[in-house]
Amino acid sequence: MSAEPLEIHLDDQDIGRSLRQDVRVGLTAGAKWLPPRWFYDARGSELFEEITRLPEYYPTRAERAVLAERAAEIVEVTGAKTLIELGSGSSEKTRLLLDAFTRRGGLGTFVPLDVSVSALAGSTATLAADYPGLRVRGIVGDFTRHLDRLPTGGRRLVIFLGGTIGNLLPAERAEFLTGMRAALEVGDWLLIGTDLVKDPAVMVPAYDDAAGVTAEFNRNVLRVLNRELGTDFDPAAFTHVALWDPDREWIEMRLRAERPMRLRVLDLDVSFAAGEELRTEVSAKFRPEGIAAELATAGFRAERFWTDPDALFGVTLARAD
Structure with a gap:
């Protein structure tokens, strides 16, 4: 039996609007953030598949x-x-x-x-x-x-x-x-x-592997912005950070600016101080009674x-x- 034609409720225009909205809200927040869905263009998906095969990623x-x-x-x-x-x-x-x-x-x-x-x-x-x-x-x-x-x-x-x-x-x-x-x-x-x-000694390496694949995956969100929005982020100017928040019981992935920079994003002037971090993912961990x-x-x-x-x-x- 062949697959049925896809039922489409989301098109490129919807995706583009969502990206622009997330960027506008996230990059003007007091503590900058972007949602993790923007990792996943074709290259991001390839990198994530590679992550799932890494020894650290359990x-x-x-x-x-x-x-x-x-x-x-x-x-x-x-x-x-x-x-x-x-x-x-x-x-x-x-x-x-x-x-x-x-x-x-x-x-x-x-x-x-x-x-x-x-x-x-x-x-x-x-x-x-x-x-x-x-x-x-x-x-x-x-x-x-x-x-x-x-x-x-x-x-x-x-x-x-x-x-x-x-x-x-x-x-x-x-x-x-x-x-x-x-x-x-x-x-x-x-x-x-x-x-x-x-x-945390088990959890954190799953988001900060020795081969640096997760770091490339994290920086890929900047490449997506460059391609889709015409921004001029230099991914190499950002360091991958993964840390455990014991109070919230989640891993945070961040990108840390290694130098001051100022960029034009959509119609916004966005600046980063040296050491400023952009949160790109939260990965909550659960207890059985909690879920x-x-x-x-x-x-x-x-x-x-x-x-x-x-x-x-x-x-x-x-x-x-």
């Missing part, structure tokens, strides 16, 4: 270990007819679930949602060829804006992997989970991956919680009440 391996061990149980408990993946990318880890559903039978539709038309077109074509009995319906959209566009009907399982929820600030997480619950019916399911609080409480507040009940053998990463299966 989350991908740990989450895959959980899914490999628990896929059959997830399929059995949920009995889902429709599988929906938010921020799907290549859907590599999702194949563990698709294989388990194929063995059991009963899954009719897979719906990957991603912001990238090209990535989604490629992955849906490949998945449709590899799972010929499955309807593959790709949606081009933003999981923070387009949850109301998810298909209805049948028992649904929504998966949100990779610890991506940790990139949202607490208020944003609450809004996302509430919106997710509103998009689901009672009895639908949410499977969510969360990186766990642990020794269960956040889910409960949004109207979900955590039914299962699993970790890898080293308790580095958690996967929660929650039911919409």
Whole structure:
């Protein structure tokens, strides 16, 4: 069965408007920031795939270990007819679930949602060829804006992997989970991956690897601004910084200006003092009771919680009440 034509709710104009809005707000803030979504042009996606293979970067391996061990149980408990993946990318880890559903039978539709038309077109074509009995319906959209566009009907399982929820600030997480619950019916399911609080000596190197790949990934946001907005950032003038905030229990990635600079960005004059930092990512880490409480507040009940053998990463299966 071939993949269905992509359902597009996000186009280049939408993306451009969002970028300009984020830049205008973030670079005029008292403490400058940009959201992490702007890392991910084609080069940024390549760099992130490289990061997931680094020895320091445990989350991908740990989450895959959980899914490999628990896929059959997830399929059995949920009995889902429709599988929906938010921020799907290549859907590599999702194949563990698709294989388990194929063995059991009963899954009719897979719906990957991603912001990238090209990535989604490629992955849906490949998945449709590899799972010929499955309807593959790709949606081009933003999981923070387009949850109301998810298909209805049948028992649904929504998966949100990779610890991506940790990139949202607490208020944003609450809004996302509430919106997710509103998009689901009672009895639908949410499977969510969360990186766990642990020794900073384990966490920080995952965001500051010895080979410098994460540093290049971090600086890539400046290259995106240069290309898309005609700015003149010198990425080499910024140092990659990764640090653990023990009070907020998250990792922050920042870019530190190594010299004073003044740039024209859109219609703004933006200046950096030597040593000034631009926050580019927050990656929250969770405790099992914390994610269960956040889910409960949004109207979900955590039914299962699993970790890898080293308790580095958690996967929660929650039911919409």
